[in-house]
Amino acid sequence: MGLLTIGAFAKASRLSPKALRLYDELGLLTPARVDPVTGYRLYAPQQLEQARLVAWLRRLGMPLARIQYVRTLDAVAAAQEVRAFxxxxxxxxxxxxxxxxxxxxxxxxxxxxxxxxxxxxxxxxxxxxxxxxxxxxxxxxxxxxxxxxxxxxxxxxxxxxxxxxxxxxxxxxxxxxxxxxxxxxxxxxxxxxxxxxxxxxxxxxxxxxxxxxxxxxxxxxxxxxxxxxxxxxxxxxxxxxxxxxxxxxxxxxxxxxxxxxxxxxxxxxxxxxxxxxxxxxxxxxxxxxxxxxxxxxxxxxxxxxxxxxxxxxxxxxxxxxxxxxxxxxxxxxxxxxxxxxxxxxxxxxxxxxxxxxxx
Known part of the structure; x- marks a missing residue:
């Protein structure tokens, strides 16, 4: 499967295009590629799991800075951080x-x-x-x-x-x-x-x-x-x-x-x-x-x-x-x-x- 447009990726990840643009600006979820001519953001299918994690953590009310930290952790440590939060x-x-x-x-x-x-x-x-x-x-x-x-x-x-x-x-x-x-x-x-x-x-x-x-x-x-x-x-x-x-x-x-x-x-x-x-x-x-x-x-x-x-x-x-x-x-x-x-x-x-x- 090739790269997904921001619209397709938003639908698949349950994040709005507006949220995806914000997370890109914050360095939280960077697109796999940005078209140099149009500026369109393109995402790899492998990024869906990470995007869905971000979506769930936002639904918990976790601040963006803390989500950024959780993304750097392995699964066990991330689970402990969510439990602590x-x-x-x-x-x-x-x-x-x-x-x-x-x-x-x-x-x-x-x-x-x-x-x-x-x-x-x-x-x-x-x-x-x-x-x-x-x-x-x-x-x-x-x-x-x-x-x-x-x-x-x-x-x-x-x-x-x-x-x-x-x-x-x-x-x-x-x-x-x-x-x-x-x-x-x-x-x-x-x-x-x-x-x-x-x-x-x-x-x-x-x-x-x-x-x-x-x-x-x-x-x-x-x-x-x-x-x-x-x-x-x-x-x-x-x-x-x-x-x-x-x-x-x-x-x-x-x-x-x-x-x-x-x-x-x-x-x-x-x-x-x-x-x-x-x-x-x-x-x-x-x-x-x-x-x-x-x-x-x-x-x-x-x-x-x-x-x-x-x-x-x-x-x-x-x-x-x-x-x-x-x-x-x-x-x-x-x-x-x-x-x-x-x-x-x-x-x-x-x-x-x-x-x-x-x-």
Missing amino acids: WAQVEADTAARRDLATFLVDHLSRKDPFMSPTAESLGIRYAALSDTGLVRAGNQDTAYAGPRLLAVADGCGSHGGTASAAAVDALKPLETDGVSAGSLLNVLEEVVEQAKQAVHDIAGSGPSVEATGTTLTALFWTGSQLALVHIGDSRVYLLRDGELFQITHDHTVVQSMVDEGRLSPEEAASHPQRSLLVRALGPGADTTPDMRLYDAQREDRYLLCSDGLSTVVPAQDIHRVLAEVSEPEQAVRELIARANGSGGPDNVSCVVADVLELQQ
């Missing part, structure tokens, strides 16, 4: 879905502080942070108050200062009035303040790019808990005897698990398991996850740094939360478990129980 699309979609859910719930409710449920529920809480058995200093910050629960895990030359500053930026939530109508805006504002506080601290140190922090917080509205989460600190919920991890780790390794490139078992021992893809700090992706959770009587929430979750198995965390009734005793027991497993990192825990208020 789609995992990112799903993560982005999940983040937008969470925000949409937040907005729908947020806009459809009356002020939670005025609801009957808000008058009957409250929280009791405890927070504790420990240096562990290996680190020279503690870069974690743990905080628990009537409305705010937070854990931050700093890193770098000023990590401890950064984690404390990030939590301090959220503390006005304890005293400032927050209505249902302003909740989302207020949360966004305090997160921006936390970002700026960490950036200012990182900028004052000798190693700007090395200073940052995670930030995971729950804000109690009286009937709901609003989550703000960035990094690999975690929130667990114990409800009806079952333990659920309600945050998603923003780490390189978790991204590889999401993409199918690592199993959860492999991720647990991966040498880069603590490398973050999102955090508060210069040069990092600082986009937080934000969600709303309806509170139920007898719910128990645990916020913790990775100094607990990486060394204490989930079943042991579950056992402590289910069996130790007082939050103060529970945080002490969890930290003791982490140190009993070698205490390789700073460890911070906040435990909060949702309970019915006495009338």
Whole structure:
């Protein structure tokens, strides 16, 4: 079979002549020959497979620059790149879905502080942070108050200062009035303040790019808990005897698990398991996850740094939360478990129980 005209090739490849001309200009799909007199583009039949791949990748929404890169790969590597791209699309979609859910719930409710449920529920809480058995200093910050629960895990030359500053930026939530109508805006504002506080601290140190922090917080509205989460600190919920991890780790390794490139078992021992893809700090992706959770009587929430979750198995965390009734005793027991497993990192825990208020 001889060369195909651009019209015939467009029909066979399911790409429009306009798209083919654009891809030629970008060097993405170069014609086999251009007629020197007419300027007509002619394509070889062997180019159809590549053209169809480009068409399918465009239907996925992959950017042209990334398609150009995929074309340079062998089949196995190209498949991995497509898997990675789609995992990112799903993560982005999940983040937008969470925000949409937040907005729908947020806009459809009356002020939670005025609801009957808000008058009957409250929280009791405890927070504790420990240096562990290996680190020279503690870069974690743990905080628990009537409305705010937070854990931050700093890193770098000023990590401890950064984690404390990030939590301090959220503390006005304890005293400032927050209505249902302003909740989302207020949360966004305090997160921006936390970002700026960490950036200012990182900028004052000798190693700007090395200073940052995670930030995971729950804000109690009286009937709901609003989550703000960035990094690999975690929130667990114990409800009806079952333990659920309600945050998603923003780490390189978790991204590889999401993409199918690592199993959860492999991720647990991966040498880069603590490398973050999102955090508060210069040069990092600082986009937080934000969600709303309806509170139920007898719910128990645990916020913790990775100094607990990486060394204490989930079943042991579950056992402590289910069996130790007082939050103060529970945080002490969890930290003791982490140190009993070698205490390789700073460890911070906040435990909060949702309970019915006495009338």
